Amino acid sequence: MPDVQPDEGRLRITVRTATGSGRTPISAFDDALHGANVADFNLIALSSVVPPRSDVVVADEPLSSEHGDKLYCVMATANAELRGESAWAGLGWVYDEEHGGLFVEHHSGSQESVEELIELSLQDMARRRGRDFGPTHKIVVGAHCVDSPVCALAIATYAVESWGMARG
Known part of the structure; x- marks a missing residue:
């Protein structure tokens, strides 16, 4: 179910960043997901369009969910595996209350x-699109590889949805 503010009927999109490290790039990615409080979801990538009546906010609180729920998101990731490499990831967005907005990763x-x-x-x-969406907002995060692979993660979370299955 989307994170809609009950009194306003608005979609709340949270933007968050984290870095992670691990013995493999996948493990580093998982560590970054944990750091951003979005681990244990099945991630569903969106194409970067922000609906009208949305609030895009930078926040990192945990999302209400059960293990394995779907998380609709826009995400940028970068990995560095070699000593001395850096990985940078970022999201940018523009938003107009009347028309909605756009994300890029x-x-x-x-x-x-x-x-x-x-x-x-x-x-x-x-x-x-022939529109002025207003000012550009962005959030960028970086990680530097010293000994183990690292991951930089920037993610915009739109909605959490259960699978609709009976849970034992």
Whole structure:
């Protein structure tokens, strides 16, 4: 069920970041999911459109769920496995109350590159739609590989949904 504010009928989209490390890139990704309080979900990637009547907020509180629930999200991840490598991931968004908005997700080896990619993508996407969505917002996170693989994660969570099965 979407995280809708009951009095306002608004969708609450949380944006959060984390980094993780592990003995493998998958383990590092799982560690980052734990750090962002979004572990134990089946992640369902969305195409980056923000519906009207949404509130996009930076928050990291745990989401109400049961193990294995579906989590609809927009996500950027980056991994670094070699000593000295850096991994950067970020989300950018624009939003207009009347028309909704857009998310973009990017990753790269540097913070500057991710931030530039976010700006360029959102400018192109807004121009293509013939709209001014307002200012660009972004959140970027990085991790540096010292000894073990690392992961940088930026994720926007839209809704948690159960599988609708009877639970024993």
